[in-house]
Amino acid sequence: MVLTIGIKRESRHPNEQRVVLTPNHVKKLINEHNIDVVVQSSEKRAFKDEEYVEIGAKISDNISDCNLIFGVKEISEDELTPNKTHLFFSHTIKGQKYNMPMLKKILDNKITLIDYELIKRDNGRRVAFFGTYAGYVGMINSLWTYGRRLEVEGIENPFKDLKQTCKHEGLSEIKPIIKQIGKKIKTEGLPEQLTPFVVGFTGFGRVSKAAQEIIRILPIKKIKADELPTFFNEKKFSNKVVYSVEFKLSDLFMKIKDGKYSKYLYFKHPERFTSKLEKYVPYLSILVNGIYWEPKFPRLITLDYMKKVYESNPTHRLKVIADISCDIDGSIELTTKSTSSENPVYVYEPLTGKVIDGVKGNGPVILAQDKLPLELPKDSSEQFGDSLMPYIPQLVKVDYSKPRHELDIPKVFKKSVLAHQGELHDKYKQLYEHLN
Numbered sequence: 001m002v003l004t005i006g007i008k009r010e011s012r013h014p015n016e017q018r019v020v021l022t023p024n025h026v027k028k029l030i031n032e033h034n035i036d037v038v039v040q041s042s043e044k045r046a047f048k049d050e051e052y053v054e055i056g057a058k059i060s061d062n063i064s065d066c067n068l069i070f071g072v073k074e075i076s077e078d079e080l081t082p083n084k085t086h087l088f089f090s091h092t093i094k095g096q097k098y099n100m101p102m103l104k105k106i107l108d109n110k111i112t113l114i115d116y117e118l119i120k121r122d123n124g125r126r127v128a129f130f131g132t133y134a135g136y137v138g139m140i141n142s143l144w145t146y147g148r149r150l151e152v153e154g155i156e157n158p159f160k161d162l163k164q165t166c167k168h169e170g171l172s173e174i175k176p177i178i179k180q181i182g183k184k185i186k187t188e189g190l191p192e193q194l195t196p197f198v199v200g201f202t203g204f205g206r207v208s209k210a211a212q213e214i215i216r217i218l219p220i221k222k223i224k225a226d227e228l229p230t231f232f233n234e235k236k237f238s239n240k241v242v243y244s245v246e247f248k249l250s251d252l253f254m255k256i257k258d259g260k261y262s263k264y265l266y267f268k269h270p271e272r273f274t275s276k277l278e279k280y281v282p283y284l285s286i287l288v289n290g291i292y293w294e295p296k297f298p299r300l301i302t303l304d305y306m307k308k309v310y311e312s313n314p315t316h317r318l319k320v321i322a323d324i325s326c327d328i329d330g331s332i333e334l335t336t337k338s339t340s341s342e343n344p345v346y347v348y349e350p351l352t353g354k355v356i357d358g359v360k361g362n363g364p365v366i367l368a369q370d371k372l373p374l375e376l377p378k379d380s381s382e383q384f385g386d387s388l389m390p391y392i393p394q395l396v397k398v399d400y401s402k403p404r405h406e407l408d409i410p411k412v413f414k415k416s417v418l419a420h421q422g423e424l425h426d427k428y429k430q431l432y433e434h435l436n
Contacts, residue, residue, distance in 0.1 A: 012264025135210025
């Protein structure tokens, strides 16, 4: 029996250049595992058709005979293949209304859907993800945005040498540029009005860690959140260093009643807590927000708070908020809309409530791109494919015509089969309510 994998072109999202399996991955599948690979032609994919042909893949619009069909994002209803196994980010598990017609088509056509978002280890950690690259791009674009803001303010700065991430070829080109910026800071120093240059980070997962990995290319010195007031009062800081603050949960939230923090109570009764981060905001130059947030949790920065700040100090030192989490009206209430690579930032003016695209205005610049990894399509595709490669040889051999409980799939994939033979996984039966 010939085992075949199909790579779907991304047609639903016009700017999607990523792919699940790059030519490097396909070459290994063909040469080491005797798996045939059919690739749908695409002019916008980060890797050209010719690169797949050169390593032995076939280019064809017809992938209906493949054992597995791989995509990145949602697939239009008319492009789903009945009775086949698809793998992609479906964005359906929260009952997202805009994807319910697609899910209904999947069930009606007895399609097996493996959702990357649900592939998890026993500890709950996801196996396949793009979050790392969201952190990379978020931090790079934060520094780029900071430089642009300083330029319109007439402040000479080393960040002007950095372009938006998507204007570079990849991390291999960007990191040396940031390293040169770091050398410039170390030798020449930052302008006095920018000193101390303090970057704050929220969040404790891959996004925040990746963003901090980028900032560490610069000459940094870590300081703790509770040290910030004394640090500023004593004025023992340098213009040749970037100061980095990683906020813990106890730095972000406090009980309304007594100002203390309890992790147990915070998650059990989040309504009893309020933001503690706001007391540290006046010390920050850039805030990079990568925290997980739901409406039940208190906000980190509110509109009311920022309005009071600007009423007392219209030249606030916080120039950029990179809201990588990108929850609209969420933990950062100034995030009133999401942005794109084509129009990545806007200024929120706390005194007027106006939102102005670009970096000019009387307020912080908000970076709220909801698809950050798109700006590093080759790098992020390589990393994503690397995470799946150990499982693909077994996945492609599975007989998906068998009942769910008889599927011989890797353990981490057991709960990722969102739909099988027209039925939803027991864990997601509530989605039937959204299909009516």
